[in-house]
Amino acid sequence: MNLTLNEDQIMIRDMAERFLADASDSPAVRRAMDSDSGHDAAVWQQIGNELGWCGVAIDEDHGGLGLGVSTLALIQEQAGRRLLCAPFFATVCVAAPLIDAIATMEARAQWLPQIASGEQTFAVTLAGDLSGERLNAVRAGDGWQLSGRLDQVVDGGSADQLLVFAQVGEGDSDIGLFILPRASQGVSARALNTWDQARRMAEVTVDNAAATRIDDPARLIEGLHRAMSLARIYLAAEQLGAAQQCLDMTLEYTATRKQFGRVIAGFQAVKHRCAQMMIRIEALRSAVQGTAAMAMSDAAPVRLALEAAMLRARAVDTAFYCAQEAIQLHGGVGFTWEYDPHLYFKRAQAAQHWLGAADRLIDGVGQVLSQAPAALLTDNADDTAENAAFRAEVAQWMRAHLTGRFASLQFRGGPGDEEVDPALRKEWERELASGGWTCVGWPQEAGGRGLSIQQQVIYFEEYARAGGPGRMGHIGEGLLGPALIRFGSKAQKQQFLPDIVAGKTFWAQGYSEPGAGSDLANVQTRAEQQADGRWVVNGQKIWTSLAHESDWIFVLARCEPGSKGHKGLIFLLMPLNQPGIEIRPIKQIGGGSEFNEVFFDGAIAQAEHVVGEPGDGWKVAMGLLEAERGVSTLGQQMHFAHELALVINAAKASGRINDPGICSRIAQAWSGLRVMRYNALRMLSSAEAGLGREALMYKYFWSNWHRDLGELAMDVLGAQAAVISDDPAIRPLQQLFFFSRSDTIYAGTNEIQLNLISERGLGMPREARPKA
Template sequence: MDFDFGARDEAFRAEARAWLTAHRGAATRGRDWERTLGAAGWIGLGWSEAGYGNRTATLTQQVVWAEEYARCGAPPRSGHIGENLLAPTLLAHGDTGQKRRFLPPVAAGEELWCQGYSEPGAGSDLAGVRTAAVRDGAYYRISGQKTWTSLAHEADWCFVLARTDPGSRRHHGLSFLLVPMDQPGRIEVRPIRQLTGTSDFNEVFFDGARARVEHVVGAEGQGWRVAMSLLGFERGVSTLAQQIGFARELAEVVATAVETGAAADPVLRARLIRQWAELRAMRLHALRTLGGPGDQGAPSVAKLLWANWHQRLGELAVQVRGARAAVGPADWSAGAPYEIDAAQHLFLFSRADTIYGGSDQIQRTIIAERVLGLPAEAKGAV
């Protein structure tokens, strides 16, 4: 199988690289950067074929843009949830009115989104969602709590998985709702304070928050199907860009191992080589499955591969540094918030990789039941 990019792709790569080089110096994370990207046509690549978005781009050109963005070290995206998760979901399951209302502001960088999936007690197993949405005329009224909600403090909208059938259980009776965040008194966003005193995530409380009936995606009660489709989009083109970041992290770990002398240990050196080889294999796997026929197991296989790979890299990142990996910033004072360095962040944050977005157990169950056709796991067994 030929994994090389064609001449048109490479020309597109040169254009993307030149634009990013010219603009990244003045870039800041947030709405201004999203609007800059939107004005230049870099958000919503390929949507133009459906009558939305900006410029025309093939699937391979979308991969090229994602890779170049990651490679140049451009700012983290505030709009990636809207572009990479909500938009493909609307293109697949939304009606014409929903696409016309929500896709153009995402493509322009004007509206930011967050994801209302995980709850206390329903994190990796989304079928346990308890947030309720009750029909009230032209609206649904939503009550419940979501947690680990990235960018909720910046977002204009949230797509929420909620239970619209009060007597339903597990994946039945769920709906996928588009909810405006500007509802004072009905929606409260609280930062989740970490041990460092800083906050990367939020919890969101809904107290009668309203979502319009026409903003249910895929019809009432079809939320599980829509939600699972979205998770598949989460592991598409963005996976290849993610691997560019992984390669950069691996290079930093190798450089540190050489600097500290840890690379002289043949066992550790062999582990670093294995990390490099596995990363190459993951890239080829992602390219092989990109845009291919629907394979229910491919997203789960990809998640198992990269999550465990990244976790092992985090362990290596602190191991090659030795004792200094456990030391905080020199200017820290008691009680003050502080930032951990890149290697410490890699180690600590990667511990969650095998949990969020569907734990390893959930992914293996999907592969076993939906791909291999094995008997369903017994529910409620002790």
């Protein structure tokens, strides 16, 4: 699954953005809202005839462009962003998928080309699973007659055709899909005076109106699942666009509105709230693109339906959250008719009830997870043949090698469990190396395997599934190695990379100091160069993970006396086993001592072990932090599926699985798991070139998800959570709970991440910093 947009997709998205920024700006939307039809006919004409959007996802045999679900979702996102007043959603995003998935060959041949060309528009209901609101059908000669009332029909007062489900027999599943012209005798529509006038609804009454049945009964059930999933994906895309616009409006407003003598965008409370909006938006964007890609794979319709259900729930939450934040952060003007936030707020509220209420969808997925978790916790649903073969290769290797003396390491040594048999885990690193399974994402010329992000995800998924132990070499492999590949000299690469790949050398990270935590640029450890070129280091590092098990440490120190901030720093590589270095363990909240204090008293770094230029160490340190906040934790995250499985098992054992609240939190945890996978596939592909703006939320998302999972684990265990346990079903959950408190601290605390997201991701004013 590749979630990077291709050039054509970017072009179509940008074109849609430009076109709608003009054709559907705020005055245009308000004009359409005040008009009788609710649409601007000229805009629709352009969309249907000139831009070709109506046929984007319709296959070429039926007059469309065949560009697929992902591309239509990109257009629909822009439509949602601009509250496009047109029959686009009902016709293109709901009716077309329904006809495509359910109708007979003849009906598809008749209707899909007319949708693709923009000639015909359709009205639909959005109740439940699309077939929720039904008419009654009776045979009339060769045809059918429909009767009944539909409470809320999108474009029911304006579309050319009604596309409706009707009961054709007694049983609940005895339904058919019908088309009847809106102007037919017996059809009457009453416009509803809804709060959201940007999407018109009508109550439609049908009284013995002649209709054409178009479904192929053999395709109906599965087709309904598929059409429903697609409609949910497109609605989620629309909500994504709406949420994005709420954020954009808010950024624009807060950048100009002044209070207390400065723009309100400079207040951290405002910045962090905007950052939270961006985090939810980017998570939703990953979920939309991931689910759209799944819809274009061979994934089973039922699996897609579950994924689309959770996507829908996420979209509801995100759209509402961003709309209400937009109102709040606009202050008084946010409560006026004149400013736009209320339009999005009303849409967000209305959309809560379309295509199934979010809480019921979450419940449904929770039920599936509680009964058959394995089906949803495996990640091979959308594997291509090539990926499936690679997956099998990894699984096979793990089965063959995680045996014998290594068997005791299965599922051990992860966060909070690092003290388990370090010596054997170092041997395991060498075993991995013998199979070429260390540093899998490094380029081949650096000794790695050169795997794509997609393959790395698969590798780590299989590693985690097999119970591969927590990696002793992760600091060398995930942090120092990538930094050396990017910034190191040829000699440094030759000296250090092979031993990291071979699992022979283990590294520690010497960044934090008692006075330099979040403000890392305040490091005071000193490095002084001697006449022979060597550097003498004095000072103290703290919170140094695994220093007591490491051979080397990379150290950020101050090499220019009197320098301040990020200037005058040096990035040094130092052996730990030397006079002048003392390592003292620090006991952590879980009882173990994974981190240490490291004291430097005249310790030596060789002249050739400066990475980058002396005085320019900050650049290297930041490059390394990018890796730390990005791809380095991929393996850890793939282990999360296993932890969620443990939580589900514990919930079954304690009986709390029957508690709807717990069940719903489990479903939401699964949804987050999917987002993390899609985040990785979307955000880390070009990690070598530096992380993109959207990847700033990557670390925040997974670390907070993990912390929430720890809390869920404790709630599931109930009172027994408080008793220290050796039970392999309980102990890992207790470790998860305690250790995950650190996830939101190391590699940049939550608050620092929010600063970064708002400043670098959203361009908001920077926090005051001491002058360098």
